Amino acid sequence: NAGVTQTPKFRILKIGQSMTLQCTQDMNHNYMYWYRQDPGMGLKLIYYSVGAGITDKGEVPNGYNVSRSTTEDFPLRLELAAPSQTSVYFCASTEGTVHMQPQHFGDGTRLSIL
Amino acid sequence: AQSVSQHNHHVILSEAASLELGCNYSYGGTVNLFWYVQYPGQHLQLLLKYFSGDPLVKGIKGFEAEFIKSKFSFNLRKPSVQWSDTAEYFCAVNAPSGGYQKVTFGTGTKLQVIP
Numbered sequence: 252n253a254g255v256t257q258t259p260k261f262r263i264l265k266i267g268q269s270m271t272l273q274c275t276q277d278m279n280h281n282y283m284y285w286y287r288q289d290p291g292m293g294l295k296l297i298y299y300s301v302g303a304g305i306t307d308k309g310e311v312p313n314g315y316n317v318s319r320s321t322t323e324d325f326p327l328r329l330e331l332a333a334p335s336q337t338s339v340y341f342c343a344s345t346e347g348t349v350h351m352q353p354q355h356f357g358d359g360t361r362l363s364i365l
Numbered sequence: 366a367q368s369v370s371q372h373n374h375h376v377i378l379s380e381a382a383s384l385e386l387g388c389n390y391s392y393g394g395t396v397n398l399f400w401y402v403q404y405p406g407q408h409l410q411l412l413l414k415y416f417s418g419d420p421l422v423k424g425i426k427g428f429e430a431e432f433i434k435s436k437f438s439f440n441l442r443k444p445s446v447q448w449s450d451t452a453e454y455f456c457a458v459n460a461p462s463g464g465y466q467k468v469t470f471g472t473g474t475k476l477q478v479i480p
Binding site for chain 1: 414455471
């Protein structure tokens with residue numbers, strides 16, 4: 252199994268450009284998450300999804316959008332890139348059972364906005 | 366709302382020294398607790414987890430953590446660190462929130478082990 256796959260691994264954007272960070276998982280997990288990781292700040296939840304067609308905001312959703320049309324895919328969209336969105340982005344998934352399984356993380360996307 | 370505090374931001378140890386990283390959380394109900402490790406340039410990996418039962422949990426690579434409910438703590442320990450333990454360590458709390466899972470991460474502790 253590939254687990255959680257994120258693309259691209261690195262990207263440089265100009266202010267105002269848009270892009271989509273891709274995330275796909277092959278474990279048939281219902282729950283998927285997008286985090287951003289900034290130095291000294293830990294991980295902050297941007298958006299999460301509990302299943303296809305259902306998404307909700309996390310702690311820092313402003314400037315981002317998501318969609319969940321399939322169980323496997325959970326893309327993150329930046330519409331108007333801003334320097335404050337320079338960060339490392341991690342996608343994660345979990346089975347989401349009542350036993351609250353730990354999360355499986357992707358390798359991350361390092362994004363720089365210049 | 367739940368929160369997680371990791372008081373040590375940067376820890377430097379010599380090889381063979383003992384390690385204890387603090388983690389405190391705030392949530393009044395039942396929680397699940399995790400420690401994740403992030404080696405340089407890699408993604409987060411699960412180190413150990415506590416769901417219920419024995420409050421002393423053992424994880425991979427000789428790590429263990431003790432859940433002390435009265436202190437809302439879940440400190441990570443290792444008797445003797447190795448250079449390969451150099452990494453960033455994140456404590457996380459998983460608790461119900463609006464009917465869904467919610468995972469809150471601490472800000473992380475960077476561990477540097479000197480040979």
